[in-house]
Amino acid sequence: MSATSDRLQTIVSNVKKASILKALERGVRLDNRKPDEYRPLSITLGYAKKADGSALVKLGDTMVLAGTKLEMDEPFPDTPNQGNLMVNVELLPLAYETFEPGPPDENAIELARVVDRSLRDSKAVDLSKLVIIPGKKVWSLWVDVYVLDFAGNVMDASTIAAVAAIYNTKLPKVEVNGEEVKVLTERTDVTPLAYPVVTLTAAKIGNFVVIDPNLEEESIADAKLSISYTPDMRIVGIQKSLGGAIKLEEIPQIEEVTRKAASRLFSELKNTFGIA
């Protein structure tokens, strides 16, 4: 059951809300960004040494660590030539004062499912590369996204972290004898990532739209729109969230803004890890 809650405990007062709106009227944000400006992004590949691939992502004060694990499995009967992909997101109690330990809540599940769909529908993860013996043995690729500091726009940071961790994953060498598979300690150069995807989140605050909202902005936003893109600017996922509405005509406008931001983000990622 989903229930209205105030889990961020209304961190922003009405006074603050007024000042955010007032600044937006002047075309600026309280953290001095322009409405379509992303916060500083840093990606550390291979941060978690025991993971098969990992990435620590900082987006402003938001911090997300993604790690992958490969497990040998059988393929599903209807997809003998594909490995499996599983995405999990945890909003750790470390990350925010009111977060409690326990199984993923609806917010974590929504994040995981949006990341999962963006990766899957875009074919950004090449599941055929995870096949060891067609129809018999494949790799299951677990992607665990751990939110360490919850400071706004965890959605976009989660997609970046998942993509970077998968990029950082190098499949192990195996020796196949009939149906026996021996996993070697060496790694191949093969990453299961075909190309990156990004998710760009816009928040609607009153009559204004901002990209990459911080926590204060999110907590007063009417609605958010998260749109995922491939490098060739196909849309590979959309999710509206929060309990407010958006005018129908605004959707194409917002999509144009997020698309431009996605384009800039891809350029930045190109410099960072040599793809896209």
Place this chain on the structure above:
Amino acid sequence: MSATSDRLQTIVSNVKKASILKALERGVRLDNRKPDEYRPLSITLGYAKKADGSALVKLGDTMVLAGTKLEMDEPFPDTPNQGNLMVNVELLPLAYETFEPGPPDENAIELARVVDRSLRDSKAVDLSKLVIIPGKKVWSLWVDVYVLDFAGNVMDASTIAAVAAIYNTKLPKVEVNGEEVKVLTERTDVTPLAYPVVTLTAAKIGNFVVIDPNLEEESIADAKLSISYTPDMRIVGIQKSLGGAIKLEEIPQIEEVTRKAASRLFSELKNTFGIA
């Protein structure tokens, strides 16, 4: 752990209780029924189109939807010539103001187990018809009873709904090649129901006994006795419920009343779906 609770939140006041008893002294009930009179019953077979069999049952204001699903399985080692039967009852939060979502509570579990025993002990479900390859492949027959409107005597309505949904289930055609089984989209005419069973519930209110209690009557009843019958009037299950007692001598008297009511109910069911 089972705990005393007032989950119906005492919907009937003491004043109402007095008027119910006063009416019973005159041999009538507040809804104008006689003590041994059943509420109007309607059965819609095939109500849920994706189920393998289904029935919507209305008993007065009580509404219950049962649906079946067949799943291919292996038989238990000690019953190679029988399919499997699983009965589940859910008291949906739609059905009553204080019902909460969650796994079945003790009330739903008791309902499911009484229905299950009535079906099983009576041999009303012919489990041998669920065998595809003896010892290797059988159908598991899932019967899910969903209570949509909780307005008294859900017990009897659940048995009727389960029986009708099983009657409505037609086994699919299969092609067997060795141990390979191919399920076809066509259906046979074979239903796993050998004959119907019914459960008849009597409520003891003060010194009076009524059949098919409505919700008001149930909430002030001392005890209920639910007795299940086959068409040839064998008793195939009894369950006393509620936290009051019944005199030993009253049991054969109540059984006579429920048996007569069962007989009338079987006549009614005969007209409805051509069995019994």
Place this chain on the structure above:
Amino acid sequence: MSATSDRLQTIVSNVKKASILKALERGVRLDNRKPDEYRPLSITLGYAKKADGSALVKLGDTMVLAGTKLEMDEPFPDTPNQGNLMVNVELLPLAYETFEPGPPDENAIELARVVDRSLRDSKAVDLSKLVIIPGKKVWSLWVDVYVLDFAGNVMDASTIAAVAAIYNTKLPKVEVNGEEVKVLTERTDVTPLAYPVVTLTAAKIGNFVVIDPNLEEESIADAKLSISYTPDMRIVGIQKSLGGAIKLEEIPQIEEVTRKAASRLFSELKNTFGIA
């Protein structure tokens, strides 16, 4: 998540605490024991007739019942010549006023894991005796320790009960034909217990140390130290518990006291069930 709690609801008042300490200054305890004196111990082997082995242990007012069950299983791939051992402890709601039903809490899990490690690390349970067909079929030995009366030092009583129940377990006779195993109703004389282990718990109360604390003593103790021994006085497990500290130099001193008590306990066990 582990949280500070007062689940015993501070059964000992400050006045009582003062009198316990005052007595200890005189070298005695409120139940007239000396600081290093164990409470009366009784062991009834075979108390639970349906178990494959069982023992009812009373240590003062503390009462613990352990029972074993053997289940045929496959061995773990990396230990083809070993059966499996599983230890579970339940702090039953019967045992203390504030205990609630539910899955084992952190206290029950800690008890189970300490018993498990003592049995495993000591090699007191000869897992090779549980093998039926190497690499194919082994016995899984389930040891369930049920605390019936919670009256202090459940730790030591649990180890004794587990050891005695395993000693009481006699493996069934089996007929092996190829990979088919038929279990006969007769039993062999073979017990999976190679030798007993004991756990000795010392409690630190102020500047004093007592062995086998009762519930009053436990509830005011600063810390407890539970040390497990084999008959040849190897240490096979240590666990400090409770939220107070122990001076480093005190550890060898306490270990000497528990070791002497362990020695006395082994003598007592020798008389009881003819091993050690």
Place this chain on the structure above:
Amino acid sequence: MLAAQQRPRLIDERGLRTDGRRPDELRPIRIELGVLKNADGSAIFEMGNTKVIAAVYGPKEMHPRHMALPDRTVLRVRYHMTPFSTDERKNPAPSRREIELSKVIREALESAILTELFPRATIDVFMEVLQADAGTRLVSLMAASMALADAGIPMRDLIAGVAVGKADEVLVLDLNEAEDMWGGADMPIAMMPSLNKVVLFQLNGTMTPEELRQALELAKKGIAEIYQLEKKAIKEKFVEVS
């Protein structure tokens, strides 16, 4: 761990049952009160090879308070089987069967306890089946009844119960495990005998209406015998009849 079994003959040529009893004969009974230190009341009840321990705590303040009832005591009742009480190891998590029987036993106890004397309070009753060999729900209910008496909780009467079943089509009193597994019916019934009132009543399997009437008479006889033993146990804290 369970060796394979086949359906045995339940009534032999002399008319006796697999354990040598006549059809209307009870199994040996052993009752002991006050077996636990911490509980306010406790008892062990054995009937043949079935053995149950019960403990009672209360009446005490209800937590959380919003679960309290203004006009009577909340009973909290758990029927639970130890993992080693059955032929195959039972998972300690509560099964659907245990959940149903906890409810059925709670409702039986509510008929007997004067719950109106302790409004807003709770009484906890916990039962652990130590050996399961047919009749566990009734032996548990009787163990609880003894433990409540041991705790001094006011009741309308003690509770005594017994199952009647069919073994090779013969009505038999106080089913054993073979009769429970292979017989044609299992009708557990429990009463407050001096009030002639039934507090627990179920039937699994099938009976004709006429068999039901005979079964009730047979049960009444068995219950009267057990009731005498229970009263003796209350007085002497212990009774054993084999």
Place this chain on the structure above:
Amino acid sequence: MLAAQQRPRLIDERGLRTDGRRPDELRPIRIELGVLKNADGSAIFEMGNTKVIAAVYGPKEMHPRHMALPDRTVLRVRYHMTPFSTDERKNPAPSRREIELSKVIREALESAILTELFPRATIDVFMEVLQADAGTRLVSLMAASMALADAGIPMRDLIAGVAVGKADEVLVLDLNEAEDMWGGADMPIAMMPSLNKVVLFQLNGTMTPEELRQALELAKKGIAEIYQLEKKAIKEKFVEVS
């Protein structure tokens, strides 16, 4: 129970879909209000072979109280599928998908309900999918909207929604199950039509930005049609269009 399936052709040579509809044609719709006795409001909403029942309870006092909000109503929303609503039996425990969709539907309802009118209170909205054949989240949301209207709960507008997808690269309105399974995109969108406001919006699969714009236009047209039926259903408690 499910027989094996192969990818079908989704648009035939005449430009028609697997169920004979034109690309911009809705499935038959049936709406019935007030179908349950106990609920404060209820409705059944059918769209093609998808069928959902919804019930509303409230506004009522929030329990536990510390979950209440000082400035608005707490909505508690459950989207749930019956085990027999799908091709393979669905486990009745809530899946991750059901948890996500319960949230998405709750947020859509929060846009529409005047929650500020009932601070500290709660409104419960429960939906059961009885037949799942594409579009269950939208049909559930619309069933909830009808049930809220039936309960007389003040809303800014009714909610109407429809999915647009791609079948063999053709944009199609109101996906059926084959198009949902084999098509290239599924864009569910729901609006308060008279306010021109979007309350639910998702995209699974892929679209170009240009396709997205066309899809929005197509959806708008379908939503307008549905909205008319909903208004009629409110007035007459029942409407059926095939």
Place this chain on the structure above:
Amino acid sequence: MLAAQQRPRLIDERGLRTDGRRPDELRPIRIELGVLKNADGSAIFEMGNTKVIAAVYGPKEMHPRHMALPDRTVLRVRYHMTPFSTDERKNPAPSRREIELSKVIREALESAILTELFPRATIDVFMEVLQADAGTRLVSLMAASMALADAGIPMRDLIAGVAVGKADEVLVLDLNEAEDMWGGADMPIAMMPSLNKVVLFQLNGTMTPEELRQALELAKKGIAEIYQLEKKAIKEKFVEVS
């Protein structure tokens, strides 16, 4: 994903360990404070290839209130491993091992924090193991100790801890993963060094009483070294020694 392994030789002919250390030598240590924005205090503690992040929130009001204690702070402590911190993926649901270690770490922290200063309040301490390579409980406890210091919570002393084990029958300080898996004992111990008080103490595996005494001496030496680094880290917010 884990390739097959065989038991290695743990001490070579030169008396050195698999990672080249002498028996009484610590692994490289790296401590960083204040790594998180939202937490009131935080730290990353690395010891060899083991890496843990800890966060502290509080003291703050206890919810629900009936869990508060009148005379001291309630500590709520979670030790948790990320699924990718181990050789095989770890299920994120708390294991029995994690539940035990959360308790053991909480009790150690209770020895150190002046909990009597904040009655009725709560302090939350969360630890995530990012890389597990032996010693995770101690590194977690030390990360927590650093995070508590970073949050300015009054403590009797910092906590420093190290494991002593047996590798090929040689006592070794600060076990690595091979020694943990293949060695004969693992004795984790943590102290408030300036008070000479032990707050966490366990032994898995076997030791003679004499070995135990030697192990305690060896541990004391290692703890003293670590303590110096911790004090430096508090002052400079960062320290790294390899």
